[in-house]
Structure formats: structure tokens, C-alpha cells
Amino acid sequence: MIPDMSRTPLHPTREQIELPMVLDCLSDPIRLAIVYQLAQQERVSSELRCGDFSGLGAKSNLAYHFAKLRECGLTQTRIVGTSRMTRLRREDLDARFPGLLDAVINSAARDADRLQLVPECDVAGVD
């Protein structure tokens, strides 16, 4: 049987990633929280499931924000069974906009309270 390629999420190439779209994507509190959590996760494994962010809103709204993150080039999504594993496109972003992602994440970390971000220890999850 022919695999359903229409279910493979579309990602921009590295060169197609645009600065204004990335900044706009990061300016939404929910998407910033997702990116922040993905950045914390980078230390442990590199990927998280969409479902790991259910604290941030309704399912369909998260799907909307994950699509935006993917379409602007901030994240890469891979289908595993019924789940989607998402990770930051750190290499592409660092190549395209050196220092930007780290500056945003560090700035977010400093304002974690104000931005209502999850504390680091909660991110890695439970076994």
C-alpha cells in the first residue's frame, strides 16, 4: 500500500526561514512557552510530544500553534505512531540567526515567573 505522504508535515528549508516570521512566532506567549520547554528538553532527549503541552490550552488550539511553529521553521515534527514528536531546529536557527534563539530563551528564563513558564524541574517529566 502506498504511504500517505499528505500526512508528512511540511517544513521550510533552512534558507526559507524568515526573521520576521520567527519573531512573530516567538511573540505569542503560548508558543514562547512551547519553545522554552523544548529548549529545556534539549538537555535530556531532544523531542517532546504535542500532548506534553496540554497544560497550555485546548488540543485544537495547540495543534494550531504547533503548526505555526513548524511552518515558520522553529520546530521539526516527526510522526511516530499516533503521536508527533517535536524538537527545536537549533542547528538551522543558529546558522541562520546566530545567538537569537539563545538570547530569547535566556530572556524568557529570566522572566519565567512573569511569563508563567514551567519550572525546569517539571519539564523533564516523570518516568
Next chain:
Amino acid sequence: MIPDMSRTPLHPTREQIELPMVLDCLSDPIRLAIVYQLAQQERVSSELRCGDFSGLGAKSNLAYHFAKLRECGLTQTRIVGTSRMTRLRREDLDARFPGLLDAVINSAARDADRLQLVPECDVAGVD
């Protein structure tokens, strides 16, 4: 006669500057071009008049974008005669979000063509 304080533009304090608002402000191509041009200008004098940006759009639209830049804390505006002199709030931004402004400006510079930014030599202006 009592000075008209209502004409003094309002600026957030350093602590009131919020990351999402700053990122959103920088995500607009016109505002990014303004910030980029102000950053180039930092090497020469520190300020520019609103009118120096007339290439970027209509007067009332620029007033709208300058107000946004000021209200989110990216710029400081000072009234001189009938003009408004605007400069980047670099110290406040660097204190609040270390490395962010430089990363954005450097990233914009790399994409200057794509973002239709003015070349550096045109920025300092004519006598």
C-alpha cells in the same frame, strides 16, 4: 503658562518592558527596518527624526509604528521643536534581554536584501 505635559510621550520603565511585546514589535517589517536604521545610527549620533523614515510609508502609519516601538520599550522619544527625536533604549534592552537586540540586528543585517533594509551608507544621511 503651564507646560502641556500631555504631549510628553509615555515610556514604560525598564522593568515594565515585556519580552513578548518586544518580539512582536520587532516582527513587523516596517518596525524592524526602523530599529535597524536606529541601530546603524548609533555609531554616529544616537537619534533620528521620525521624518527620516518617510521612505517606509505614510506619515500617519509611521506615527502608528513609532508609538508601538515607544510603548513596548524599544525606543525613547524626545520632543525638539516640531520634531521627535527617537533613539534605541539600548541600555535598558541589554539589561533586560542580554544579547537579544544585537542578535536581531545582526540577523537583520544578514538578510538586508530580503528584508529590503536600507544599506548602511544611506543611513547617516546628507548634510
Next chain:
DNA sequence: TCCTATGTTCAAAGTTTATTGAACTATTGT
């Protein structure tokens, strides 16, 4: 096969944003 879990897609509603031109305010210079 049926049921469940994960996530997408769609339509609708409400909100916010960008843009324009006209009217307005304030300042400078004659």
C-alpha cells in the same frame, strides 16, 4: 473488529492589527 488515544481539520466567532486619508495640534519662521 471494536474501542481508545493522539492529533488534525473545519467553521464560526471575536479580537487585534495594519493601513489610509482627513482633520487637528503645536512649533518655527516671516
Next chain:
DNA sequence: ACAATAGTTCAATAAACTTTGAACATAGGA
């Protein structure tokens, strides 16, 4: 006082964005 300059404010419009719930699709397990 008058005119010109610099910029703001207002009203209106069109476009884009966020959010919600319901319906849908896919994969895995009993």
C-alpha cells in the same frame, strides 16, 4: 498674525490572528 512644517489623532476598512468545539483521520491494543 499668517503660513509652512512635523507629527498626532480619529474613523473606517480590510486583513490576519486566536480560540473553541465538533467532526474527522490514523495507529495501537484488547
